[in-house]
Amino acid sequence: MNMPATKTEPVTMLPATVAPVVAMTPKRPPRADKYIKMVRETAVRGVPPLIVLALLMLFWELVCRRAGSTLPPPSRVYKDTKELIFDPFFDRGGIDKGLFWHLSASLQRVALGYSLAAVAGIALGTLVGQSVWAMRGLDPIFQVLRTIPPLAWLPLSLAAFRDGQPSAIFVIFITSIWPIIINTAVGIRNIPQDYRNVAAVVQLNPLEFFWKIMIPAAAPYIFTGLRIGIGLSWLAIVAAEMLIGGVGIGFFIWDAWNSSHISEIILALFYVGIIGFVLDRVIAGLAKVVTRGTALN
């Protein structure tokens, strides 16, 4: 993209002759073409979802507009929640806060629980993938524990921690750790023997082997686990917060339901969806950067 610009610069500094005109004219069209192409590509990707979204909104509006409908149409949702949309930062104490504060409280819990799960999950996954004994011992236990629904852990963790905050974090942790463990273990088990031979000949010690061979070689698998994990933890946080109360998007939804503010629920769901999507994209983007080398092969 920079090519035409750098090439024309010295030319324009020369006294006006026929040459610059000749040199510049043929360079223009490709650049314009490029922009047209970019716009066209964006349109090709962006227009269909916009049209479908507009049609869905229209359908929703028509269905819910009738008198006696139980759910508000989009126009009502917008009218009811205008204040929440345009002022997400207000804080009137207690749980009467803007949506930003609720979402950031939820995100903080997820960040903490998920980080712990990522570290512990990769460590346990490595152990299970590397040691046959550990796999035989731990794998059956993991297979049973991972089927327990996230919320079933909540009463137990409340009993153990006697506080909502650590309990919610624990639920996130225990929900997102299983896919991380299992995928890491598969990744470690699939490290080609060749790489192990290389490490043996070079005489890497176990710690170097972990950082220089295992983690990069298993990275694509590990990131698959991390991506499933972040999705699950965002699923779990909303449910957990409904039960533990306090500040958080989950409790915001529950509170709105109790006060019959259906429009607020719809707005909150919209935000939950968008943030879940962004979290997934962030991990996917991170995976792309980190596994650049491995993915090529």
Add this chain to the structure above:
Amino acid sequence: MQAYLKLDHIDKTFSRGNASTEVLKDINLTIEKGEYVSIIGHSGCGKSTLLNIVAGLTPTTMGCVLLENREVNSPGPDRAVVFQNHSLLPWLTVYENVRLGVDKVFASSKTRGERDAWTMHNLNLVQMAHAKDKRPAEISGGMKQRVGIARALAMEPKVLLLDEPFGALDALTRAHLQDSVMALHQKLGNTILMITHDVDEAVLLSDRIVMMTNGPSARIGEVLDVPLARPRKRLELSTNAAYLKCRLRVLEFLYERHRFVEAA
């Protein structure tokens, strides 16, 4: 002359449950310093197993490997391996792949700058310095194998082990790489043990050719001296009587006396 590398009565049996297969039987071989020895045999005769035993990647059932009169039974940089399928780490650049070994082997004996210079020196030896920042997926098969050779050379091994290093390459690239290896051997005087199934390659490169009988229980059938002066020129050799005689001896061994039985 004292034996530099000695394979002493090596037996190897693989067992799985109750079934056991004897792969190698009573392998004895001594290799002198600076010698280029090839091991040739039909596929499945256990030649790769033998190389892995020397590398320390596979334990022996009986017997031992002696390097400078000391037993070696675990892998180490003194017996660097050039693997058949290059085995470069795909997430590292060409430079980093070579540097990985250099950093470990010379951790205490060379400074950071010296290690960098040594890495570049070895990449230069195989004419790969120009691609030092490329990743393995971005270079050709022959280039990957060159980097594999540089990685092994950079560890300053006492014995260089080549496991069918040119097997996966096309004929032209193979010839080119064989010439490179010959030139390196000439220049650096390495002791080399190479596995191959290519008769011409064995005769062209080796001082001695070790011919293995068919497995199971493969033994060394015959050892042939290749009395050709170095440096050797591929084109001149194609009409050289001694070369043709050696080639014939190996062919006779492989295709007449120990023909590959297509039982498996």
